[in-house]
Amino acid sequence: MTSLRAPALRRRMACWLYEGVLMFGMVMLPGLLFAVVTQSRHGLDNRHGLQLFLFAVLAAYFVYFWSRSGQTLAMKTWHIRVVDRDGQPLKPLRALLRYLLAWLWFLPPLALMAPFTLSGGEVSVLMTGWVLVWALLSRFQREQQFWHDVLAGTRLIDVQPDPAKRR
Incomplete structure (x- = not known):
C-alpha cells in the first residue's frame, strides 16, 4: 500500500525544476510547428x-x-x-483543474510586473522570490501539500519504486 504522505519539499522542488527543464524541450517542436503554420518570421509575431x-x-x-x-x-x-x-487516480477534469491552479506558481508575479518595465534581473528576483514563497507556504498546510493541490482536491504522494522491477 502506498502512503498518502507528501514527499519532502526539497524533493518536490527538485521534481518541479526537472519538470521545467523537460518542458523547455517539450515546447520546442510545437513552437516550431506554430511558427511554420502561421509563417511567423520574428519571435514576437503572433506571440499571444x-x-x-x-x-x-x-x-x-x-x-x-x-x-x-x-x-x-x-x-x-x-x-x-x-x-x-x-488516494485515487485523477479524473481528467480534476487533472485540468490542477493544471489551471498550478499557474499560481507564475501568475501573481506576472500580474505584479505587468504595469512596470523591469530588467531581466528584476524579473528573475521577483519570480524566484514568489516561487520560494509559494513553495514554503506548503509548510503551513496541515499535510504539507502545495496550496494549488489543496484547492484542486489533489495531493502529491511519495511512491517508492518496486524493488523487483529494478533488476
Missing part, C-alpha cells in the same frame, strides 16, 4: 497565439499523464505521484 497554443499543449500533456498514470517523466524520476484527496 503562440502563448495560447503552448498553454493548450502543456494542458494536454499534464492532463494526459496525471489522469493516466498520475506521473509525468519528472515525477517518475523523483518517485512522486499525484492522486485525489482519497
